[in-house]
Amino acid sequence: MIVEHLALLKPWMTDYQVTQFQMIDMNLRLKAKIVFIDGSVLFIKEIMIDGQQRKYAYHWQDSQCRLICRWDNAPDWPEVNTFPHHKDLPGGIEASPEIEAAAIFTAIKTRFETETPGEPHA
Numbered sequence: 001m002i003v004e005h006l007a008l009l010k011p012w013m014t015d016y017q018v019t020q021f022q023m024i025d026m027n028l029r030l031k032a033k034i035v036f037i038d039g040s041v042l043f044i045k046e047i048m049i050d051g052q053q054r055k056y057a058y059h060w061q062d063s064q065c066r067l068i069c070r071w072d073n074a075p076d077w078p079e080v081n082t083f084p085h086h087k088d089l090p091g092g093i094e095a096s097p098e099i100e101a102a103a104i105f106t107a108i109k110t111r112f113e114t115e116t117p118g119e120p121h122a
Helices: 002-008 101-114
Strands: 013-024 027-036 041-049 053-061 067-072 086-089 092-095
Touching (some): 002 027, 002 101, 053 101, 067 101
Antiparallel strands (some): 027 041, 053 067, 067 086, 086 092
16 A cells, blocks of 8 residues: 555655545545655555556656656557556656556655756756
8 A cells, every 4th residue: 555655755755645535345546645845746546446457647746836757557658668557757758667656656765865856857
């Protein structure tokens, strides 16, 4: 579950909110928002249907609402070798090995450790 992995981001978080949580049998609907010390925000959406079909989007934007990275599995880039998993970046679409919360949070943690993520990227 996502909450288990929040410790990875805790040094950079200023706020965390679960805006929707519904779990009925094997179905899950979760929406959350994490605000970071640089003003950037991560919007999380996880949907699980019958415990098998998973839809997700992790949208990270800077304090000016500009995209930093969005990880999702919408089937809109079939040419990406991790299809349907991919990440949208300011410069385009890339394959995404990060498909679970722990891997996505680790990628964000690495960015905070190595650069200022709220700044625009070239």
